[in-house]
Amino acid sequence: MFEELRKKISNAIRGISKKEEEKAEAQQERNEEKISNEVVSKEIGVKEEVSETKRPVAKSDEAPGVALEKQGKQERTLDVSLASKIKGAVLGNVTLSDKEVSGFIDKVKMSLIESDVSYDVAEEMSENLYSSLKGMRVPPSKAEDEFMSKVRESMTSVLSKGSHGTNIKKFIDERVKANDLPVKILFLGPNGTGKTTTIAKIAYMLKNSGTSCVISASDTFRAAAIEQTEHHAKKVGVPVIRSSYGADPASVAFDAIAHARSHNIEVVLIDSAGRQETNRNLVMEIQKLVRVSKPDLTIFVGESTSGNALPNQIRELSNHVKIDGIILTKLDCDAKGGNAISIASATGIPILFFGTGEGYDALVPFDANFIVNNILPAS
Numbered sequence: 001m002f003e004e005l006r007k008k009i010s011n012a013i014r015g016i017s018k019k020e021e022e023k024a025e026a027q028q029e030r031n032e033e034k035i036s037n038e039v040v041s042k043e044i045g046v047k048e049e050v051s052e053t054k055r056p057v058a059k060s061d062e063a064p065g066v067a068l069e070k071q072g073k074q075e076r077t078l079d080v081s082l083a084s085k086i087k088g089a090v091l092g093n094v095t096l097s098d099k100e101v102s103g104f105i106d107k108v109k110m111s112l113i114e115s116d117v118s119y120d121v122a123e124e125m126s127e128n129l130y131s132s133l134k135g136m137r138v139p140p141s142k143a144e145d146e147f148m149s150k151v152r153e154s155m156t157s158v159l160s161k162g163s164h165g166t167n168i169k170k171f172i173d174e175r176v177k178a179n180d181l182p183v184k185i186l187f188l189g190p191n192g193t194g195k196t197t198t199i200a201k202i203a204y205m206l207k208n209s210g211t212s213c214v215i216s217a218s219d220t221f222r223a224a225a226i227e228q229t230e231h232h233a234k235k236v237g238v239p240v241i242r243s244s245y246g247a248d249p250a251s252v253a254f255d256a257i258a259h260a261r262s263h264n265i266e267v268v269l270i271d272s273a274g275r276q277e278t279n280r281n282l283v284m285e286i287q288k289l290v291r292v293s294k295p296d297l298t299i300f301v302g303e304s305t306s307g308n309a310l311p312n313q314i315r316e317l318s319n320h321v322k323i324d325g326i327i328l329t330k331l332d333c334d335a336k337g338g339n340a341i342s343i344a345s346a347t348g349i350p351i352l353f354f355g356t357g358e359g360y361d362a363l364v365p366f367d368a369n370f371i372v373n374n375i376l377p378a379s
Contacts, residue, residue, distance in 0.1 A: 001332050001334050003335045010376070101134055104129075104147070114336075118338075121346060128153075129150060129154050155371075156368050159344070160368050165351060168297070181264075182260035186272065187199055187299050188286065189301035189302050193301050194301065194329040194330060213269055216252055216255075220243060220246060249285065286320070286321055301326075301329060303329055305334050314349060324349075325350055326343060328354050332357050340371050352366055
């Protein structure tokens with residue numbers, strides 16, 4: 001995952017790091033030449049001073065041997081001074097110019113946009129980077145690590161906006177403690193995003209933590225949708241409430257909620273038919289499903305590989321139905337990774353989970369560090 005974005009940003013970091021190393025080497029050469037010239041001048045002065053000591057002197061002056069010893073000490077002092085200055089030139093820092101910072105940020109920004117990060121989020125990251133890099137003094141030997149660290153910090157700052165989502169397990173536990181049951185969770189999203197599989201993953205997670213649940217097969221339109229739901233439910237060991245194709249989805253959800261109440265089941269997971277946010281009739285059907293089931297949480301399930309269309313889908317649908325959180329599926333198939341970075345900031349709705357594979361345990365709670373470490377691994 002994130003292969004394309006990782007490669008683009010890493011190349012940009014290596015590029016500016018190499019430039020800073022080359023700049024430091026050029027500065028070092030200039031410094032060494034300057035120091036060498038200074039040393040030559042001092043050596044000439046010392047030789048002249050020493051030659052003075054070799055002239056005939058009064059008996060009260062120092063003996064020639066003492067003068068020669070002093071000469072040796074002065075030369076050794078010059079050698080030490082020269083070594084110290086050259087060492088300082090080698091280990092010195094270089095200061096980033098506005099031109100260098102701007103060029104680097106432009107490359108990072110373009111990499112983000114080409115990887116499906118929304119323009120606004122890419123712009124925000126660029127501004128953060130500019131503030132942290134402008135005028136920064138960089139040790140040439142550690143330039144790559146310094147730039148990597150700054151990009152990671154900027155990316156983490158943006159991703160952290162998605163960290164305020166509801167903790168589903170904690171939410172359910174609180175409702176169980178208050179005996180306010182069943183908890184109803186409605187899942188929305190276009191066809192083909194892995195919505196039904198994601199519901200099975202949630203059911204698997206809840207069952208393994210000791211929480212009982214039932215699935216409402218309220219996708220009564222898509223061919224084989226009910227059979228798919230039953231297949232997954234059987235695999236994870238939870239019951240399904242179903243009807244026939246063409247039945248009212250809201251009535252199926254109503255029956256599932258009634259079944260949960262009568263059997264002391266704690267959670268109802270409500271599937272729904274895929275909806276395009278532009279189809280008014282289908283949107284109205286979802287609104288009816290919401291009115292009848294009165295979900296406690298409504299979750300949008302979307303593919304991370306959907307590109308810039310995904311934020312628009314979510315924003316449009318949220319004009320008609322309140323969406324509490326997002327689950328991004330197929331993250332393991334996403335070479336770009338832009339939606340994982342920008343979706344929470346672009347929509348104002350937090351990411352709750354990432355789907356990272358076909359297995360029922362391949363559901364990862366949202367974590368900014370998980371994304372950043374997969375794009376720019378910490379050294």
